[in-house]
Amino acid sequence: MPYKPPVRDYAFLLRDVLELERYANLPAFADAAMDTVDQILEEAGRFTGEVLAPLNSVGDKEGCHWAADFTVTTPKGFKDAYAQLVAGGWPALGADPAYGGQGLPHVVNLAFSEMSSAANMAFSMYPGLTHGAYSAILAGGSPAQKDLYLPKLASFQWGGTMNLTEPHCGTDLGLLRTKAVPQGDGSYKISGQKIWISGGEQDLTENIVHLVLARIEGAPQGTRGISLFIVPKFIPDKDGNPGERNAVKCLGLEEKMGIHGNATCVIAHDEATGWLIGEENRGLSIMFVMMNEARLGVGMQGIAQAEAAYQAAAEFAKDRLQGRSLTGPKNPDGPADPIIVHPDVRRMLMDAKAIVEGGRAFLFWTALHGDLAHASPDEAVRQKGADYMALMTPVLKGFLTDRGFQVCSDAMQVHGGSGFTEHFPVSQYLRDCRIALIYEGTNGVQALDLVGRKLAADGGRGVMSFFAELDAFIEANAADATLKPFTEGLARGKAELQEATMWLMQNGLANPDNAGAASTDYMHLFGLVGLAYMWSLMAKAAQAKIAGGSTDPIYAEKLTVGRYYIARVLPETTGHLVKLKTGAETLMALPADSF
């Protein structure tokens, strides 16, 4: 049961819901006429479905191999697939035309990324991190650095990595010890050990560009003394080709629960030669440019694995004959009914559709705001786009990966015992998906970023703008009978989210532990209301198509799944609100040594 890229759903979102063609006058969108986008996504569906997906299980079962000469071999088939990825020009989709890219809107590239991730998450992390390194150099590099590195990274000819974590520091980067000693010629000698470096060594690319956080000798302790360096595996020669081998090597690979096809490396820098990106001691701010982009991408990974797991579960549920419907046989000529007749199996499949399709809409809607933050000529649109990107990123990362993992687990449950065996693909989806709740900042860190930074930023401008947008939608559509479940559900959810926001503003300052104690429940409450709005937008778009005479079944389906979301997922908001309003007291009451 191979993964089938949901290209029809992308077209629905881009064409009917986000109405991409409205922006055809903007630079990035000019080359993204919907017919072109449709063609790109169809072709991307073929590439990811036919080239990447068949290697997913291979990568999981074989894993990566480390050898005593510090080389790493990726699973059988990965090298060839990577060559096809590069040859097909796929890297160019999201890259700047100045460096060989097509410069399409991110929202279009996001569809390609989702398909790649769903087809083969471990594989797609190699180009994913490369794109991250590209973004960091684009954001903070000198003109010479950009000219030297960006074309190679934009084409995926070279790989890229993020070297942040050390054995004693992950979330708290202020503790990091890797040191950089200036050589007087503009270069530095970098020394230290980094762990959990995805794609830190591999056999896919002729060079690897490590972006390394390190502390310049004499720099302040803590986060204000951290700088960012480019440390290439092979130092580019005067023609920009891979030259001298640098003193950076992979000491071993991590054994992990999933993403076995991606090499998670221990990387030793032993007086490796590196070059500073941006200013001294300002490395974290550039790294966070890359990190924020990566966080939206991780939210996408949660949805991507959930989509793939859902597809496997739906197919199983339609094929597997077991028991009879409670309301009488639905397959009377067969020995039993397909298990999709059972309401509790439906519940898991409907939850999956509601979360995956709603979550995808939330990702695309936010990514479009991100595009508009750069491309719009209207200052207010740019500001709102940037506000929404900042506000929604932790929600997308935390909420969608938590729920995506739950969808994967439900998809396993639909399979019964078969799901627990490695003959079926769902165990891998579940195991691979699990990392998305952890990396690029754990979901708890996302929740704290949301309540501690993003909510209050610019006097709460982003969240107030979002509330106003919800109110406007509710008011504009209150009289519409078809949309009534949506406007009513959204109004209830929004009232609870607003109450929670007020509670946080009043109690988070009084005792910061109240904000911490409320953070995860608040993030989920926000995510649930966000998806209610997405389903409302999708319902409105679908209803308009039906009113316009379309008989494409997708529109009626969207209304049905949306009503399910409002009735059977959204009511979880109340529990989150009640919980978070209890504050930190019962949470922090137990002495630490009682654990």
Add this chain to the structure above:
Amino acid sequence: MPYKPPVRDYAFLLRDVLELERYANLPAFADAAMDTVDQILEEAGRFTGEVLAPLNSVGDKEGCHWAADFTVTTPKGFKDAYAQLVAGGWPALGADPAYGGQGLPHVVNLAFSEMSSAANMAFSMYPGLTHGAYSAILAGGSPAQKDLYLPKLASFQWGGTMNLTEPHCGTDLGLLRTKAVPQGDGSYKISGQKIWISGGEQDLTENIVHLVLARIEGAPQGTRGISLFIVPKFIPDKDGNPGERNAVKCLGLEEKMGIHGNATCVIAHDEATGWLIGEENRGLSIMFVMMNEARLGVGMQGIAQAEAAYQAAAEFAKDRLQGRSLTGPKNPDGPADPIIVHPDVRRMLMDAKAIVEGGRAFLFWTALHGDLAHASPDEAVRQKGADYMALMTPVLKGFLTDRGFQVCSDAMQVHGGSGFTEHFPVSQYLRDCRIALIYEGTNGVQALDLVGRKLAADGGRGVMSFFAELDAFIEANAADATLKPFTEGLARGKAELQEATMWLMQNGLANPDNAGAASTDYMHLFGLVGLAYMWSLMAKAAQAKIAGGSTDPIYAEKLTVGRYYIARVLPETTGHLVKLKTGAETLMALPADSF
């Protein structure tokens, strides 16, 4: 960080909450004076902690080995540990004195089972299934069968298995095809393939007793034509020792996401010799005796893995230094604070304690009712005991494994990236735990058993008796200020559970899909209220000890964790109630081919 058996918690439950000594006049309890029980559990803690726990990771990494001569080798060390298990007399704890057992109450044996499972789930399944086979023969075997097999099974000298599933049938056993042909001498020739047979072949015991569901030639189709057979690997000779090799063999092992140390076998019966247990075509009813016992045991497995995962997470959270408390440094002399200072880390650890300790209480409380169902001289107590056992079993299995898995996932989250690596134990706990949501009837099957059978049994006698017990507790303790959060929370939860029960009674008959659509939410609502009652009982017991002058910190801790449960876990009831009352309509609206 080895698993530490929670023997102090067992003593609290058995001594202070369940007050086991009240039952000292009853047969099974006479030999279970609390001092004796304490000693047994201390010793059990040593055995499971020192012998079984160190082999847990070994079993996971090495797995079982199948050879072309159809033999299976268990992981290194399992054989020796099994010999120690048998030599230590541990099997006798829960077995009938007539067959060499000690005949202690099940509630005591349950503590031993939990420790075994937490220490090494894959290992503990070998004796676990053996005990299941013992129970089935005890329930349905002839006197001769009991004399021949029970002493060998009670001592774990022989292993036991359940042969139910076939490739085309799991939940729906009515479809099974394995056939049995009478030989005219009281024996049958059994032929067919069985899958997912835990411990179906192994090198731990000198013989294996397979209990096999098969259809006697000419028997009716469906579940009314299924009989249960004993098929020993080696046919006992006239002295009862393993004799001729039977035609039953293991064709291979399943690759699975977890429990690698347990051999999950494909078993072929090729005219194997078997003997009928009980009457023809009545096999399922005997199998269900065994299955019900097993289901409570699976609920226990969910809690056991959660306990082990929680312990690992708590230790990690106290050791790992990362970031500073939001309310100022708590470890000012160190480079950072331990992550347990962060409210969101606390949230996950407190959730874990609330679910594990509350779930354990629910298991023990129900098991005690099961003991009383047999041992009490009072007919009303016996009936209530049997009613509660029947009613609570699906809740314990479904709710506690769902929540136990969530605790394991949260424990991984506390570990951050470390948790995703196989250097730490938590990935194994998560992977091993996942099967508990599936086997012995998926959690969806449990939910349907609850709403479809158990609720309505005997005119709803069990659930009404439970509601009356809750009301009595609330009324008796309403004036107690310390218990106020508990009585108020319990009253709210009980009102919602009662409303849901009424809704089911009114709407489940009108449309059976309403019952199916409500089932999982109802099961969770029931479980949440059940745990609220358990925390209320524990709070009352703890408060009494404190009032009596005890300064043992466990009592204040129980009150604190209990208050957390009421404030921050119980409020999930509302979401379940609102969801289930929406009925089947939105759930079943999408055509099957739209999935």
